[in-house]
Amino acid sequence: MHTTAGPARQVLIFDADDTLWENNVLFERVIDDYLDWIDHPTLDRTEIRAILDDIEAANAVTHGYGSKMFLHSLGQTLERLRARPVTEAESRHIEQLAVALLENRVELVPGVAETLTALGARHDLMLLTKGDTEEQQRKIDASALAHHFGSVHIVPEKGVDAYLDLTRAYDLVPESTWMIGNSPKSDILPARGAGLGAVFIPNAHTWVLEQTDLDPQDNRVLHLKAFPELLNHF
Known part of the structure; x- marks a missing residue:
């Protein structure tokens, strides 16, 4: 060394x-709450997380990084799982889950x-x-x-x-x-x-x-x- x-x-x-400062742990907490909320009838948490990771990887190339891209990815994941557009109520719920990110809280x-x-x-x-x-x-x-x-x-x-x-x-x-x-x-x-x-x-x-x-x-x-x-x- x-x-x-x-x-x-x-x-x-x-x-x-x-x-x-801690950053990704905030995203992980949101993802945990998101997975609890989705409660998919056939896919488990690991399978849903894999879908989200793939969507985030693609979005990072075209949309960059940060909470805006992350929220967009959560919405796209829900659209794929539900096979329909996200409703206004669902979009509001996703934003509420991610309030700590949107407020840019910092923990050194x-x-x-x-x-x-x-x-x-x-x-x-x-x-x-x-x-x-x-x-x-x-x-x-x-x-x-x-x-x-x-x-x-x-x-x-x-x-x-x-x-x-x-x-x-x-x-x-x-x-x-x-x-x-x-x-x-x-x-x-x-x-x-x-x-x-x-x-x-x-x-x-x-x-x-x-x-x-x-x-x-x-x-x-x-x-x-x-x-x-x-x-x-x-």
């Missing part, structure tokens, strides 16, 4: 959802604020998150964490190009720049593809569509168990 050493300042780029991951304060005293911090711009900005504002970061970036997708663009725009040195996040798909692999180091901090509620395998032999990927452990390495 690679650990950093020495006093030199580094650039640390942070993911937001499910790294700085334990130790985040204190850890960012300490890291910011010795390194340069940036924030890189993907999703709907207005929705992500509301969550950033609600988190009260923006002051920790020298710059904040909201992008529609976090592929290799997003990291290369950031590297070029800020003249970042890949060897001393690290991406920190919970998503193998959006945080770790594309950052490594752009030549940056990466820190993987898993979240038990990470969205299934963000999961993929990591190379256990890649010594430029640091695996941690909890956010405050960053202080032992940076």
Whole structure:
């Protein structure tokens, strides 16, 4: 496992959802309530969830990420299950199930604020998150964490190009720049593809569509168990 050493300042780029604050667990709670409400006569919860996952995966390509896409996917799933359009009453019920998402409530991951304060005293911090711009900005504002970061970036997708663009725009040195996040798909692999180091901090509620395998032999990927452990390495 690679650990950093020495006093030199580094650039640390942070993911937001499910790294700085809990996010997908809110969606999972809505899905649980949604599955209770549907109570399908022939399909079980696992089968219905598989349908929803497929619909979300397709919608993410054309509609992006966030609660709007999620609500749209819930409605489409219901339409497929019922073989008819969603009624106005059903649409209202789905929105009521998802009220916590629509209000952009933020619950920080334990130790985040204190850890960012300490890291910011010795390194340069940036924030890189993907999703709907207005929705992500509301969550950033609600988190009260923006002051920790020298710059904040909201992008529609976090592929290799997003990291290369950031590297070029800020003249970042890949060897001393690290991406920190919970998503193998959006945080770790594309950052490594752009030549940056990466820190993987898993979240038990990470969205299934963000999961993929990591190379256990890649010594430029640091695996941690909890956010405050960053202080032992940076």
